Amino acid sequence: MSDSTTRTVTTWSLEQTSPADLVPARTPDASSGVRIERAEVPSPEFSRFLYTAVGGDWSWTDRLPWSYARWQAHLERPGVETWVAYERGTPAGYVELDPQPDGAVEIVYFGLIPSFQGRRIGGHLLSYGTARAWDLAGRWPGREATRRVWLHTCSKDGPHALANYERRGFRVFATRTEEEPDAAAPGPWPGAHTGDKD
Numbered sequence: 001m002s003d004s005t006t007r008t009v010t011t012w013s014l015e016q017t018s019p020a021d022l023v024p025a026r027t028p029d030a031s032s033g034v035r036i037e038r039a040e041v042p043s044p045e046f047s048r049f050l051y052t053a054v055g056g057d058w059s060w061t062d063r064l065p066w067s068y069a070r071w072q073a074h075l076e077r078p079g080v081e082t083w084v085a086y087e088r089g090t091p092a093g094y095v096e097l098d099p100q101p102d103g104a105v106e107i108v109y110f111g112l113i114p115s116f117q118g119r120r121i122g123g124h125l126l127s128y129g130t131a132r133a134w135d136l137a138g139r140w141p142g143r144e145a146t147r148r149v150w151l152h153t154c155s156k157d158g159p160h161a162l163a164n165y166e167r168r169g170f171r172v173f174a175t176r177t178e179e180e181p182d183a184a185a186p187g188p189w190p191g192a193h194t195g196d197k198d
Helices: 044-058 068-075 122-134 161-167
Strands: 006-016 032-040 081-087 090-100 104-113 146-156 170-182
Touching: 006 104, 006 161, 032 122, 044 068, 044 090, 044 104, 081 122, 090 122, 104 122, 122 146, 122 161, 146 161, 161 170
Parallel strands: 104 146
Antiparallel strands: 006 146, 006 170, 032 081, 081 090, 090 104
């Protein structure tokens, strides 16, 4: 049993090893106003906005200390892609892809801004982002063909995260459980996690 200063966190690593593994979600009809576009111009400001807006309630903190220069350098790495879902012109969520050696592509970040959850955008965005991981080499000359798409999720993420990935055809290949400091999620801005929107 953990004490009051730590919590038990389970992390699941999942993968697809063939494009045929992908089980696409239903594509929203045109009247939904949902579209997905690649953010082709590296923008630390925009990427940091997406990171904090999507991950603030789920304790995404690794990149909060990053400088502008570090964001820029990361986004300019060949093959790193950010695909953004919009609903009627407003950013709703994103997928970030990171190419790795031996034809692997990691879905490093995926999620929706909280106010866009439950609107049938997430499954479509994950399907679309996974398909872009599989065809990433076609957009980056010299990049070897994708042979594996992988990601990880943990018990700090949304309660349906693991099931959502499995519905899209991802399979668990590793599970890890460890104790972590029990810190409040930072929210997209200080105090946002409290639910006080005043």
